[in-house]
Amino acid sequence: MLVYSTMSRTKEEFEPLKGRIVKMFVCGPTVYDYPHIGHAKTYVAMDVVARYLHFKGYSVFYVQNITDIDDKIINRAKEQGISAEELAERFLRIYYEDMERLNIKSVSLFARATQHVDEIIEQIEDLIAKGYAYESNGSVYFDVSKFGDFGNLSGQRKEELVAGARVEVDENKRSPEDFALWKKMKEDEPFWDSPWGRGRPGWHIEDTAISINYLGQQYDMHGGGIDLIFPHHEAEIAIAESITGKKPFVRYWLHTGFLLVNGEKMAKSLGNFLTIREILKSYDPMALRFFLLYAHYRSPIDFSYDLLNEATEAYDRLDNSFRKALEAQDTEEREEKELRETLESCRKKFFDAMDDDFNTREAIAALFPLAKAINQSVLTDDRAVTELKEFIGEISGILGLFEHRGEVSVKPEIIDGVLEIRRILREEKRYDLADMIRGKLGECGIEIEDRGKETKWRISQRSTDQ
Numbered sequence: 001m002l003v004y005s006t007m008s009r010t011k012e013e014f015e016p017l018k019g020r021i022v023k024m025f026v027c028g029p030t031v032y033d034y035p036h037i038g039h040a041k042t043y044v045a046m047d048v049v050a051r052y053l054h055f056k057g058y059s060v061f062y063v064q065n066i067t068d069i070d071d072k073i074i075n076r077a078k079e080q081g082i083s084a085e086e087l088a089e090r091f092l093r094i095y096y097e098d099m100e101r102l103n104i105k106s107v108s109l110f111a112r113a114t115q116h117v118d119e120i121i122e123q124i125e126d127l128i129a130k131g132y133a134y135e136s137n138g139s140v141y142f143d144v145s146k147f148g149d150f151g152n153l154s155g156q157r158k159e160e161l162v163a164g165a166r167v168e169v170d171e172n173k174r175s176p177e178d179f180a181l182w183k184k185m186k187e188d189e190p191f192w193d194s195p196w197g198r199g200r201p202g203w204h205i206e207d208t209a210i211s212i213n214y215l216g217q218q219y220d221m222h223g224g225g226i227d228l229i230f231p232h233h234e235a236e237i238a239i240a241e242s243i244t245g246k247k248p249f250v251r252y253w254l255h256t257g258f259l260l261v262n263g264e265k266m267a268k269s270l271g272n273f274l275t276i277r278e279i280l281k282s283y284d285p286m287a288l289r290f291f292l293l294y295a296h297y298r299s300p301i302d303f304s305y306d307l308l309n310e311a312t313e314a315y316d317r318l319d320n321s322f323r324k325a326l327e328a329q330d331t332e333e334r335e336e337k338e339l340r341e342t343l344e345s346c347r348k349k350f351f352d353a354m355d356d357d358f359n360t361r362e363a364i365a366a367l368f369p370l371a372k373a374i375n376q377s378v379l380t381d382d383r384a385v386t387e388l389k390e391f392i393g394e395i396s397g398i399l400g401l402f403e404h405r406g407e408v409s410v411k412p413e414i415i416d417g418v419l420e421i422r423r424i425l426r427e428e429k430r431y432d433l434a435d436m437i438r439g440k441l442g443e444c445g446i447e448i449e450d451r452g453k454e455t456k457w458r459i460s461q462r463s464t465d466q
């Protein structure tokens with residue numbers, strides 16, 4: 001299997017650091033607003049990467065960080081007259097709900113920045129001790145001049161990067177490209193105590209504190225939107241490798257292409273800012289997921305409702321054919337040569353494409369001739385139909401599409417018991433574990449919704465619409 005890494009700018013043979021275990025990290029959202037369709041593109045793509053690795057027999061541990069303290073959160077909370085914590089909590093719930101609707105199921109652990117401030121402070125102390133960071137007027141900065149490899153991921157020289165990037169003006173920095181690890185508290189802002197006084201973490205070090213904590217000093221895969229390469233991922237590498245002295249911090253860097261809306265970059269000021277919620281008011285979440293996957297993850301996507309309408313039709317066509325195959329019963333033993341041949345060639349094309357840097361575009365394209373063959377078939381070939389059902393099961397698991405699950409039956413007492421444990425965890429502010437329970441229940445088709453101290457649950461729509 002080949003995987004493209006932004007660092008080497010080539011497709012490389014995939015080989016995890018340790019046996020059959022894949023450790024994977026993807027930059028999560030800053031929870032201050034509704035997730036938009038650009039988020040959907042990245043997280044659906046990375047979900048399929050994790051699902052495919054799982055299908056190939058790897059044990060995948062996939063961590064996403066949640067930025068729940070940040071300038072944007074603080075400013076938005078002030079506008080709305082609520083606390084930053086309250087705002088972050090609200091949009092984190094919304095994020096989980098939207099991801100669940102898009103059938104994103106592969107994240108093993110969501111880790112919040114505010115739950116890892118101790119680890120962040122430890123890393124900063126370590127960087128200062130090793131001479132890579134300096135304290136200045138209550139804030140701490142990473143000294144970029146001390147890290148020679150800065151710029152390797154984006155492939156540009158440091159000077160070019162600084163000239164082109166929006167650099168925060170800050171008189172406390174020694175040099176404009178230095179970045180904040182710890183920000184001194186401003187008035188009316190949330191704060192944590194630290195050896196440098198009251199303040200809060202910078203953005204980049206959140207990720208390294210969380211990833212090193214859960215995945216170790218070196219791990220296999222790091223994903224995120226292409227816009228995060230500079231300065232965010234360069235900064236992560238600089239921090240991690242300065243602390244550990246081990247290179248490379250990450251084996252494969254995966255970046256998803258831009259999402260444009262009607263040919264333009266999405267921006268609130270242009271009025272083309274599309275949230276996932278807005279789209280799902282009138283579209284099936286699976287059609288949106290299909291639309292996003294019918295492109296290679298590194299390719300840009302130009303979103304328009306016309307294209308989404310086309311994708312919806314194409315998805316329904318495939319889905320109906322696969323449903324016909326799955327519902328076929330008591331097939332005879334009359335050989336259908338064409339169906340067998342089409343299935344074989346489709347299967348080969350599908351897996352060849354997925355093995356070639358997770359090329360979902362080509363993989364999905366291979367399914368159309370199969371759907372056509374199913375439609376033209378009377379499904380009398382017992383062996384072909386069995387293999388067909390098996391193949392549809394496999395691609396459903398990999399793509400997170402075409403799922404026709406039976407009715408979910410549950411014992412309410414069990415769910416209530418699990419939710420009671422989750423309530424205690426939340427009281428003890430062990431949100432990571434509480435969120436993990438949410439995820440696991442979601443996998444079983446149980447959706448939960450927190451309303452203040454109470455939690456409601458229901459069997460999710462998708463599981464029952466057989």
Ligand SMILES: [Zn+2]
Nearest residue numbers: 027028207232
């Ligand atoms: Zn990040």
